[in-house]
Amino acid sequence: MSSGICIMVAAHKDYTFPSDLGYLPVQVGRANSAQPLWFQGDDDGVNISALNQSFCELTGLYWMWRNQEAEVYGLSHYRRYFASLSSPIKLLGHSIASSMELMSLLKGKAVILSRPRNYWIETVREHYKNAHHISDLNVIEEIIQRDFPEYSSSFNRVTARRKVSLYNMFVMRSKEFNAYCEWLFPILFEAQKKIPYQSYGPYQKRVFGFLAERLLNVWVEKNFTRDQIQYLPVVNLEGENVFKKAIGFLKRKFMHSRPE
Secondary structure, eight states: OEEEEEEEEEESSOOOOOOOTTEEEEETTGGGOSSOOSSEESSSSSOOGGGHHHHTTHHHHHHHHHHOEEEEEEEEETTEEEOOSSSEEEETTEEEEOHHHHHHHHTTOSEEEEOOEEOSSSOHHHHHHHHSOHHHHHHHHHHHHHHOGGGHHHHHHHHHSSEEOOTTOEEEEHHHHHHHHHHHHHHHHHHHTTSOGGGSOTTGGGHHHHHHHHHHHHHHHHHOOGGGEEEEOEEETTOOOHHHHHHHHHHHHHSOOOOO
């Protein structure tokens, strides 16, 4: 299928999706599901659907890269979308950006990302150490130094900051999208050989999704200037428990307690 814009909505369950035709719901990890849903799955064509437990929404990203043709690509989630700045569409009582608005915003930019989250009291590297296995981020750093040394300084700058764009959400033109995927997946597939993710618990097993969040920032840092990036707030259709997030952050930071 070829279209002007294809914004994948990564989903693992039935939900209410935008009626906007620029959004494409994709059931991620369908290869592992006993009950395929009514919308597009990530298990046909060239795919890595079976890796969903550790690659999260990236199995849908890979499927879109290998099987969809569009002028503009994007990634959102069934409960997370980019907020609108001018002409919203309504979804479950919330205002989100239409696909046409996103295309319009992209005209003067190279990429759209989620507004960075500020960790305030720790760097991106320190946050990863407190929330995940720092050895996994070290593996990524080693692969970049060996295979993509031109990205090493960007990696260092991103991990030394206190802000990072999350959720693997973006909107890009096809040229940039293809370049990004051609860079990202070889790094992750190489890391897959070196990280003992099969021994991790359910949360930490999502390691390649977590790593990709940081890598998207690294790739953008290397390839674009600040004025080429459009940051947008993210709308969570189910709301955010800010208090719960803060408690979790403090536990990880000061009590060294993290989910496994």
